[in-house]
Amino acid sequence: MIAADTLQGPAIDWFAVSPLLILLGGGLVLLVVGALTPRWPRGLYAIVCAVSAGAALVMSTVLWDDISDNGARAIVGNAVAFDAFSMFVSIAICLALILVSMLTADYLEREDLDGPEIYALYLMAAIGAIVMAAANDLLVIFLGLEVLSLALYTLAASHRRRLASQESGLKYFLLGGFASAFFLYGVALIYGTAGSTNIGEIVREFSTRVQTERTDALALAGIALLVVGLAFKVAAVPFHVWTPDVYQGAPSPVTAFMASVGKAAAFAAMLRVLVYALPAWRDDWRPAIWALAALTVVIGSTLAVVQTDVKRMLAFSSISHAGFLLVGVEAAAHTAGETEVGTGVSSTLLYLMIYGVMVVGTFAVVGLVGRTGDGATDIGAFRGLGRTKPLLAVGMTVLLLAQAGMPVTSGFVAKFGVIKAAVEEESWVLAVIAMVASVIAAFVYLRIMISMWAAGPEAGDDAREPVRIPLASGLAILAAVGFTLVVGIAPGWLVSASENATALMRGMLP
Amino acid sequence: MELVVFVCAAAMVLGGAIGVVVRSHPVHAALSLVLTLFGVAVLFVAQEAHFLAAVQVIVYAGAIVVLFLFVIMLLGVDRVEDIDVEPIPVQRPLAIIVGIGLLSVLVTAVVQASSAVVAGSGSGLDDATVTGDHDSNVRQIARSLFGDYVFAFELVSVLLVVAVVATVLLSRRPDKTGGPR
Amino acid sequence: MTAVLAIATPTTTWYLVLAAMLFTVGAVGVLVRRNPLVMFMCIELMLNAVNLTFVALAKRLGDIGGQTTVFFVMVVAAAEVVVGLGIVVAILRRRPGATADDLAELKG
Amino acid sequence: MLDLVWLVPLFPLVGFVVILLGGRRLGDPKAGYLATAMVALSFLASVGVLAELWSRDPEERRHVVSLFSWVPVGSLQVDLAFLVDPLSITMCLFITGIGALIHLYATGYMHGDPRFSKFFLYLNLFVLSMLLLVLGENLLVTFLGWEGVGACSYFLISFWHERESAATAGKKAFVTNRVGDWGVMMAMFLAFEAVGTISYGGINAAAESGAMSQTTATAIAMMLFVGAAGKSAQLPLYLWLPDAMEGPTPVSALIHAATMVTAGVFLMTRVNPVLEVAADWAPTLIAIVGLATALFAATIAVAQNDIKKVLAYSTVSQLGFMFMAIGSGAYVAAIFHMVTHAFFKALLFLGSGSVIHGMHHEQDMRKMGALRALMPVTAITFIIGWLAIAGVPPFAGFWSKDEILLFAFAKSPVLYVLGLVAAVLTAYYMTRQVVMVFFGEARWHDAHDEHGAHGDFTPHESPKIMLLPLVVLAVLSTIGGALQLPFAKSLHHLESWLHPVVEFGEADIHSTWAYKNKYVLLAVAVVVALAGIAAAVAVYVKKRRPPIEPVVLEQAWYYDKAVTDFMGGPGRKAFARIAWFDSTVIDGAVNGVARLVRGSSSGLRRTQSGFVRQYAALLGVGVVLLLVWFVVIRGII
Amino acid sequence: MGFPLLTSLVVVPAVGALLVALLGNRRPEWVKLTAALMSVLTGALAVAVLASFDTADAGFQFVSKHPWIKPWGISWHLGVDGISLWLVVLTGILFPIVVLGVDPHHDTKRYLTWLLLLEAGMMGSFISLDLFLFFLFFEIVLVPMYFLIVGWGYDQRIYAGTKFFLYTMVGSAFMLVGIITTAVLGKANGVGRITFDLVELAEKADFAASTGRWLFFAFAIAFAVKVPVFPLHTWLPDAHTQAPTAGSVILAGVMLKLGTYGLLRFGVYLFPEAAIWSRSLWLTLAVIGIIYGAIAATMQTDLKRLVAYSSVAHLGFIVLGTFAFTSQAISGSVMQMINHGVSTGALFLLVGMIYERRHTRQIAELKGLQKVAPIFAGVFMLVMLSSIGVPGLNGFVGEYLVLVGSFLTARWWTVVAATGVILAALYLLWAYQRVFHGEPDEANRGFRELRLREALTLSPLLVLIVFCGIYPKPMLERIEPSVKALITHVSERTGYVEPAVPEAPVEEEAQP
Numbered sequence A: 001m002i003a004a005d006t007l008q009g010p011a012i013d014w015f016a017v018s019p020l021l022i023l024l025g026g027g028l029v030l031l032v033v034g035a036l037t038p039r040w041p042r043g044l045y046a047i048v049c050a051v052s053a054g055a056a057l058v059m060s061t062v063l064w065d066d067i068s069d070n071g072a073r074a075i076v077g078n079a080v081a082f083d084a085f086s087m088f089v090s091i092a093i094c095l096a097l098i099l100v101s102m103l104t105a106d107y108l109e110r111e112d113l114d115g116p117e118i119y120a121l122y123l124m125a126a127i128g129a130i131v132m133a134a135a136n137d138l139l140v141i142f143l144g145l146e147v148l149s150l151a152l153y154t155l156a157a158s159h160r161r162r163l164a165s166q167e168s169g170l171k172y173f174l175l176g177g178f179a180s181a182f183f184l185y186g187v188a189l190i191y192g193t194a195g196s197t198n199i200g201e202i203v204r205e206f207s208t209r210v211q212t213e214r215t216d217a218l219a220l221a222g223i224a225l226l227v228v229g230l231a232f233k234v235a236a237v238p239f240h241v242w243t244p245d246v247y248q249g250a251p252s253p254v255t256a257f258m259a260s261v262g263k264a265a266a267f268a269a270m271l272r273v274l275v276y277a278l279p280a281w282r283d284d285w286r287p288a289i290w291a292l293a294a295l296t297v298v299i300g301s302t303l304a305v306v307q308t309d310v311k312r313m314l315a316f317s318s319i320s321h322a323g324f325l326l327v328g329v330e331a332a333a334h335t336a337g338e339t340e341v342g343t344g345v346s347s348t349l350l351y352l353m354i355y356g357v358m359v360v361g362t363f364a365v366v367g368l369v370g371r372t373g374d375g376a377t378d379i380g381a382f383r384g385l386g387r388t389k390p391l392l393a394v395g396m397t398v399l400l401l402a403q404a405g406m407p408v409t410s411g412f413v414a415k416f417g418v419i420k421a422a423v424e425e426e427s428w429v430l431a432v433i434a435m436v437a438s439v440i441a442a443f444v445y446l447r448i449m450i451s452m453w454a455a456g457p458e459a460g461d462d463a464r465e466p467v468r469i470p471l472a473s474g475l476a477i478l479a480a481v482g483f484t485l486v487v488g489i490a491p492g493w494l495v496s497a498s499e500n501a502t503a504l505m506r507g508m509l510p
Numbered sequence B: 001m002e003l004v005v006f007v008c009a010a011a012m013v014l015g016g017a018i019g020v021v022v023r024s025h026p027v028h029a030a031l032s033l034v035l036t037l038f039g040v041a042v043l044f045v046a047q048e049a050h051f052l053a054a055v056q057v058i059v060y061a062g063a064i065v066v067l068f069l070f071v072i073m074l075l076g077v078d079r080v081e082d083i084d085v086e087p088i089p090v091q092r093p094l095a096i097i098v099g100i101g102l103l104s105v106l107v108t109a110v111v112q113a114s115s116a117v118v119a120g121s122g123s124g125l126d127d128a129t130v131t132g133d134h135d136s137n138v139r140q141i142a143r144s145l146f147g148d149y150v151f152a153f154e155l156v157s158v159l160l161v162v163a164v165v166a167t168v169l170l171s172r173r174p175d176k177t178g179g180p181r
Numbered sequence C: 001m002t003a004v005l006a007i008a009t010p011t012t013t014w015y016l017v018l019a020a021m022l023f024t025v026g027a028v029g030v031l032v033r034r035n036p037l038v039m040f041m042c043i044e045l046m047l048n049a050v051n052l053t054f055v056a057l058a059k060r061l062g063d064i065g066g067q068t069t070v071f072f073v074m075v076v077a078a079a080e081v082v083v084g085l086g087i088v089v090a091i092l093r094r095r096p097g098a099t100a101d102d103l104a105e106l107k108g
Numbered sequence D: 001m002l003d004l005v006w007l008v009p010l011f012p013l014v015g016f017v018v019i020l021l022g023g024r025r026l027g028d029p030k031a032g033y034l035a036t037a038m039v040a041l042s043f044l045a046s047v048g049v050l051a052e053l054w055s056r057d058p059e060e061r062r063h064v065v066s067l068f069s070w071v072p073v074g075s076l077q078v079d080l081a082f083l084v085d086p087l088s089i090t091m092c093l094f095i096t097g098i099g100a101l102i103h104l105y106a107t108g109y110m111h112g113d114p115r116f117s118k119f120f121l122y123l124n125l126f127v128l129s130m131l132l133l134v135l136g137e138n139l140l141v142t143f144l145g146w147e148g149v150g151a152c153s154y155f156l157i158s159f160w161h162e163r164e165s166a167a168t169a170g171k172k173a174f175v176t177n178r179v180g181d182w183g184v185m186m187a188m189f190l191a192f193e194a195v196g197t198i199s200y201g202g203i204n205a206a207a208e209s210g211a212m213s214q215t216t217a218t219a220i221a222m223m224l225f226v227g228a229a230g231k232s233a234q235l236p237l238y239l240w241l242p243d244a245m246e247g248p249t250p251v252s253a254l255i256h257a258a259t260m261v262t263a264g265v266f267l268m269t270r271v272n273p274v275l276e277v278a279a280d281w282a283p284t285l286i287a288i289v290g291l292a293t294a295l296f297a298a299t300i301a302v303a304q305n306d307i308k309k310v311l312a313y314s315t316v317s318q319l320g321f322m323f324m325a326i327g328s329g330a331y332v333a334a335i336f337h338m339v340t341h342a343f344f345k346a347l348l349f350l351g352s353g354s355v356i357h358g359m360h361h362e363q364d365m366r367k368m369g370a371l372r373a374l375m376p377v378t379a380i381t382f383i384i385g386w387l388a389i390a391g392v393p394p395f396a397g398f399w400s401k402d403e404i405l406l407f408a409f410a411k412s413p414v415l416y417v418l419g420l421v422a423a424v425l426t427a428y429y430m431t432r433q434v435v436m437v438f439f440g441e442a443r444w445h446d447a448h449d450e451h452g453a454h455g456d457f458t459p460h461e462s463p464k465i466m467l468l469p470l471v472v473l474a475v476l477s478t479i480g481g482a483l484q485l486p487f488a489k490s491l492h493h494l495e496s497w498l499h500p501v502v503e504f505g506e507a508d509i510h511s512t513w514a515y516k517n518k519y520v521l522l523a524v525a526v527v528v529a530l531a532g533i534a535a536a537v538a539v540y541v542k543k544r545r546p547p548i549e550p551v552v553l554e555q556a557w558y559y560d561k562a563v564t565d566f567m568g569g570p571g572r573k574a575f576a577r578i579a580w581f582d583s584t585v586i587d588g589a590v591n592g593v594a595r596l597v598r599g600s601s602s603g604l605r606r607t608q609s610g611f612v613r614q615y616a617a618l619l620g621v622g623v624v625l626l627l628v629w630f631v632v633i634r635g636i637i
Numbered sequence E: 001m002g003f004p005l006l007t008s009l010v011v012v013p014a015v016g017a018l019l020v021a022l023l024g025n026r027r028p029e030w031v032k033l034t035a036a037l038m039s040v041l042t043g044a045l046a047v048a049v050l051a052s053f054d055t056a057d058a059g060f061q062f063v064s065k066h067p068w069i070k071p072w073g074i075s076w077h078l079g080v081d082g083i084s085l086w087l088v089v090l091t092g093i094l095f096p097i098v099v100l101g102v103d104p105h106h107d108t109k110r111y112l113t114w115l116l117l118l119e120a121g122m123m124g125s126f127i128s129l130d131l132f133l134f135f136l137f138f139e140i141v142l143v144p145m146y147f148l149i150v151g152w153g154y155d156q157r158i159y160a161g162t163k164f165f166l167y168t169m170v171g172s173a174f175m176l177v178g179i180i181t182t183a184v185l186g187k188a189n190g191v192g193r194i195t196f197d198l199v200e201l202a203e204k205a206d207f208a209a210s211t212g213r214w215l216f217f218a219f220a221i222a223f224a225v226k227v228p229v230f231p232l233h234t235w236l237p238d239a240h241t242q243a244p245t246a247g248s249v250i251l252a253g254v255m256l257k258l259g260t261y262g263l264l265r266f267g268v269y270l271f272p273e274a275a276i277w278s279r280s281l282w283l284t285l286a287v288i289g290i291i292y293g294a295i296a297a298t299m300q301t302d303l304k305r306l307v308a309y310s311s312v313a314h315l316g317f318i319v320l321g322t323f324a325f326t327s328q329a330i331s332g333s334v335m336q337m338i339n340h341g342v343s344t345g346a347l348f349l350l351v352g353m354i355y356e357r358r359h360t361r362q363i364a365e366l367k368g369l370q371k372v373a374p375i376f377a378g379v380f381m382l383v384m385l386s387s388i389g390v391p392g393l394n395g396f397v398g399e400y401l402v403l404v405g406s407f408l409t410a411r412w413w414t415v416v417a418a419t420g421v422i423l424a425a426l427y428l429l430w431a432y433q434r435v436f437h438g439e440p441d442e443a444n445r446g447f448r449e450l451r452l453r454e455a456l457t458l459s460p461l462l463v464l465i466v467f468c469g470i471y472p473k474p475m476l477e478r479i480e481p482s483v484k485a486l487i488t489h490v491s492e493r494t495g496y497v498e499p500a501v502p503e504a505p506v507e508e509e510a511q512p
Helices: A018-036 A042-070 A084-111 A117-134 A138-156 A163-194 A199-209 A217-234 A242-249 A252-277 A279-305 A310-334 A344-370 A390-404 A410-424 A428-453 A471-489 A492-503 B002-022 B026-046 B050-075 B091-115 B137-146 B150-170 C002-008 C012-032 C036-061 C065-094 D002-026 D030-055 D086-109 D116-135 D139-160 D164-195 D200-209 D214-231 D240-246 D249-258 D260-270 D272-277 D281-301 D307-327 D331-358 D376-390 D396-411 D413-438 D449-454 D464-483 D493-502 D518-540 D556-605 D612-636 E005-022 E028-051 E082-101 E108-127 E131-140 E142-152 E157-191 E198-204 E209-226 E235-242 E245-270 E272-277 E279-298 E303-322 E327-358 E374-388 E394-409 E411-436 E452-470 E473-493
Strands: A073-075 A080-082 D063-073 D076-084 E061-069 E074-080
Touching (some): A018 A042, A042 A084, A080 A084, A080 A117, A084 A117, A084 A252, A117 A252, A138 A163, A138 A217, A138 A252, A138 C065, A163 C012, A199 A252, A199 A279, A217 A279, A217 A310, A242 A310, A252 A279, A252 A310, A279 A428, A279 D612, A310 A390, A310 A410, A344 A410, A344 A471, A390 A428, A410 A428, A410 A471, A410 A492, A410 E131, A410 E157, A428 E142, A492 E061, B002 C012, B026 B050, B026 C036, B050 C065, B091 C012, B137 B150, B150 C065, D002 D076, D002 D116, D030 D086, D063 E394, D076 D139, D076 E394, D086 D260, D086 D464, D086 D493, D116 D139, D116 D249, D116 D260, D139 D164, D139 D249, D139 D260, D164 D214, D164 E411, D214 D260, D214 D272, D214 D281, D249 D331, D260 D307, D260 D331, D281 D307, D281 D396, D281 D556, D307 D331, D307 D413, D331 D493, D376 D464, D376 D518, D413 D518, D556 E279, E005 E108, E028 E082, E028 E108, E074 E082, E082 E245, E082 E327, E131 E157, E131 E245, E142 E157, E142 E245, E157 E235, E209 E245, E209 E272, E235 E245, E245 E473, E279 E303, E303 E394, E327 E394, E327 E452, E374 E394, E374 E452, E394 E411
Antiparallel strands (some): A073 A080, D063 D076, E061 E074
16 A cells, blocks of 8 residues: 555656756855855855856746747646746846846945845845746745745845844835735635636636636635735835835845845736736726726825935835836736737836836945945935936936836836837726826936936035945946846837747736 | 534634733733634644644644744843833724724625635535545645645745745844955 | 534634634734734734635645645744744844834834 | 119118128218118119100009019919009109108218118118018018018117117007008908909909909908008007107108108008998098098197107198098099108108207207298298198199098098198198297297207207208199199199009099089188188287197197006006916916925825834725725625 | 938937047037037038928928837838928027037036937937837937036026926826827727838828827827917926026927927827817917917016017917918918027027126116117017018018918907017017117126127028028928828818918019
């Protein structure tokens, strides 16, 4: 008997999960090194981190080819969706990670913080993020979410000499745990109604049943709770409250990491769960997303207007960006589950990629201007930057214009894509709301630009510690700006990439 | 019989839970938490989840709560927090509204669903249980754990690593800062 | 007699309702308690409610997956507690006896 | 030669350009001579054209010279073209002729002025515009000149802009004229819509062929009349002309007596067929307005003490006569009077200018008197002018005025009678002026202290260069009547000359009682003139009666004052209110939106209290809302 | 298709901006020189376009079309016709003038960089025939202009700049949605594929009336703000007043034309039905703008502000002509765009010179300048007369054509609008009297006479003012065919027929 049932696990396609393995490997190397060897110069840690991220990025592209040849499929016991969608996201995440690790190197140097642990956490968080995008099982999504979140809580609190950092960590942790409990409850209820947490099963189950059985309150409650969890992660109003505090308190590179990787993962997960797993319920959750999107763009932009701390401003602006992304999700909702898929998903992906790079660049500048102690993030700290550090100011200006969605920058392309998607699905009202809200947001960016270029010097400006631009950060910013402009001028390739990724998303396949 | 078990356990669970919320002394709260956890364990047993019941008792009621108590003692935050005053203005009413809203909606959902048809079987929540294979509970869990959930299992390992790294990073003393000058 | 018992046998719904109650209590607890540690405990309550739900549903569905999931959730809960306590320790080292309300430097 | 008509405006243009570029270098007096020469040359050119035109037989006396296509868009094709016909040439002749004389005069009058050359710059530009006005083959070219003369009069009135009053007067003239221009534009639009062209040929042809409906014709005529009233200072737009006396006297003579102000009369004559086709009330209205203006201005002139103001009002009054003629279909008479008036009014203005010059820029007649001995030539020529305007035979004014009255009688005796009243007044106030200036006792000694600067002050005769034009004009005013003598058809030179232009519109009065007894009317006219003079003599020489100079007349019936007060008072307030509306309401709304956003921002900001538990509560609320939406609204309902 | 003239119109100034930005600060004179060369080169290219422009051809010329963002059906599509030609030329002329003639006083390098970028943007928006491309330029010009205002403007500059930026952005927000919707719906309504190509959409797509109207207004709001049409005009006085001289010149000279041009090129061309349907609204707003702007201008105490309000009035005429739909009126509008650019540009230059000398724009503080600076006064007078619309100067021709054309289709509006001519005389002459007439007081006695450099700066504009007034034919004969084509396009898609005037009775013409 015992011999009769020797357990054989599912076939594990190591090649397919290689990006994750690379990241994991990098993380472990760092830990081992940190634990066993004498300290390396900090730069090396960053290099290890960047290199493994880069390797993962390359692998993702390679896998993409494989997918476009052999088609998307579910692997490792249907737990992971092996499709271009996840690859696109993982590329975006790795890209952001590379830039962030460059910033962090200089940041740690300046703040005199140590430790490979931070990079290790970056890598682990990246794993969690990629898993969220690639998961084919709600439980896996939850686990990925937790990996990402726990890492982020820690990173946010990682600046030991800034109470603000730890405060933000605690806030983020409490609220995050609170929210993920809701998410998990949602998973449980879906499990109860669909009979499994596996997305494939869920899709099959609901697609056969919902038509006959409309009032499945339990499932709806589950969806509601899932939406809550995801909305919290993407910082959609009214689940955005944590964002400004956490963004402001966390060390600038970490903030950049949250804003780029965190958002990307969250939205990827949202698309997975809602658009892919629950198309049968789209008429139920689409209005909710509509409302969330409208609220988020408007309130996010509005709240930013009166802020005086640049990091907070950008936090709120990231909220309004989340609103724009939600507009894309709303557009995707219209064609969720259909073979003739609209541009909703692809536009959201495009936006994520662009915003990720853009926001890292922006926070990089903020971090540099923050000066030692990472405290000088008040708008006054930018006064006269145009004179003292013109190149930095120019870069910041470009990035801010991109955030405002000005043409010739990637920001415009992103915005255009999302609005186009919305319009194609005939949700004009939402499109108009979003555009008008973006005008309000623009005011904020203008304020920063003014203080950089037009504001007259004030007493004590010269007493301020001069802004230093270390090499790595400089390169990172340069890269971000370059990307912003290149994509702004020649976005064709990226657009088709995102559309290709969508076409090769598991479940979007005809 | 089942009824009795359920009622007692439910009483333990809710009693403990409420205790956690209302007991102004952290230590008492922790102890009420233990009560709840035991109650939940009992219910697990009632639901034929023997393995989980065990884990619940050992890991949760054992390890975690001890950890809580340990921290409380360690940091000496065991000062009484008086529940009666609420510094933040509308917090309490808000909490009540949220509580009532949450409970009522969830309960209605459940009750609604109890009649609805559940996956697989063409029958409602309250209909007779479909009994799976009569393998032992542990064995089943093991199978699924290393079967369909192997990826999740691996992922959890990452999660634990993160937790470890986190503690390492956070518990460094602020004053001493390593690294080469 | 048997009928009474039949009616009186706790069904899945009972468990789900109980879980919902537990969950709600936990949620309210988070809102009303100031001590961060107690707030964690409340979150733990919520997670336990979820676990209960999983187990009940798993039983109903005759599917072991639910129980496995609970197993994972427990691990997650443990990890969360570890990290959470780490953060709290880090803070309380510098601000002994601080409550959640005391930590409101970041606002506006 | 006719194709060379463009030479006529060319010369002033050359003068303008040369002075513009080298005016400073030319300086005083060369610039004056140059300008004069240019105008004289263009006079010769006109004479040449005249000769050629004369040689043709009457029906052929119409020639169009198109220089280039000006504004061609679709069906609107406007050329910069000149129309050579008896009317335009007549105008050219006396514009350039009198223009030349006045230029010459001005070289003397403006001598020593710091902006001497600039004065002639404007003057040449004016002549150019005036020639364009009269030579224009279509309304647009005329309008070009029309606005040009307006602008020039603006420049020249405010020539001494350091004087507040001068600057204001110039502005007033321009703006008031603009009101008229609006009418002209409307007329153009109507014409284009109705006829498809704005060339006189086209418009008049359409009118004569009956292609133009009566309504259209009336509308066009009335709109043109609005314009004419503006330019020719008719009620209610006459206001600017008296103020225009702020300009140097040669300007008053050239622009505000001889040429520009008669443009309106010219325009109406030009389109007489339209007026003919128009509804009957249109010409009547014109006649009435003309008459009213004539009386109104005459009464005012009675009480003026500024030597130039008297002449100004008399000009308005005389223009009223001309419009009365237009209204009664007496186009020839109108042109006739225009010419003679140009002669004697220019003469009078130049004379007054000479007086002012001699009196060291004293204009108040009460400070004059007994100047005839001191400035004989001025006095004699001025007296000739006086007789001419007063309507004493055989001077020019008599014949033209009589002609107008004749047609007026033919139209309606009422016009005639009231016209006579105006004539009496004319004679009266002109006599008054002559007496006050040249006769009686010298009242300028007690003006000493004011002119202390000049030491022992005695008025002196003006230089030759200024007297020569006076003499010439005096001669013209004497014999000018010969153009059109009532006695025999053969003596109707002007009429037969203008016949091709006005034949369609000219009223035929041969059958009327008035025409049959025109000699009676002649006699009456003489009597009237003498009566007026007698009355004035009785009052101002014999002192039989105290002069009747009520303030209401001196203040021009308070009309000007009323208008000015309105503009400065309610009008200005209304404007200010609109400006306030703009900055407060409209812009306020814009800024209000901004403020609203700010406000809501700082309001929402309070939700970011920093208390993590409150955040959790907000989350909870969100959760409940979502659950309600999903479970209750979507699920159960 | 040889040398890509139009593309170079955009590229050259952009490259110039790059060069200027890259040049070292140590050699300011090089910076200036480069900028001057580049702007002049651009102007030369614009003139080259004019020179080789085929008068008879009503369609788009020098077309260059290359696919750009394939997945979205967007292409780099440029071309000029009679309507845009002169705006291109004007842009080409005005920029060298401001680059050479106006001194920024500080941060010359940055200033010139922005200026050249602005030129690139302006050129692009006038010649782009792809909705996406147009929007791109339409939006991007805000940035350099914004920085010019906040960087080199006067005391209120930040308020004014921000207001300008946001106000315009609100408009374009609607336009962007409109543009995308047009492309998306166009696919379903006749075009068959998703494309942003203006010509293709205009020729192939036919929208349902209601749809067309919605879309038209989405576009129109943006343009109405830009024009600006009453009551969306309040950003303009602030921006004009606070902007540095160069900014005001460009703003008034070419940027406002983006609105009127856009209405013609995109509003009317794409949605003729909606344009016809809503014309009475536009006519009314235009007339209100004319009168209202004039009245507001009369009461201004700030010379620059006065000119700004006069712009509101002038652009009212352009809008009036645009929506009168007769060849005279629209040709007049197009010409008026140029005339206004020239004369108002010159006015702003002059006001700027006054400010340079007296450091005030307050009318009350200026007095009797004509006495101390007669030539300056004369030039000002000439420009002013052209702005008033005195025949023989350029201002008149456009205004007259607009009115005479509008009279055929919108009589009563025209009757009222024409009174604006009176008001124009009123406010400008009054201002002139207060500033130039009278005895100069102590402060103004030292007012410098026009300098050679300034004279040279102004001369091209003055020449244009006189030339276009006396011989507008060269302009009109290039404008008219395209305008006719546009009207035909409108007539084909709607029941609209251009009112015909009777055949002019033929009369004997003298042999020339």
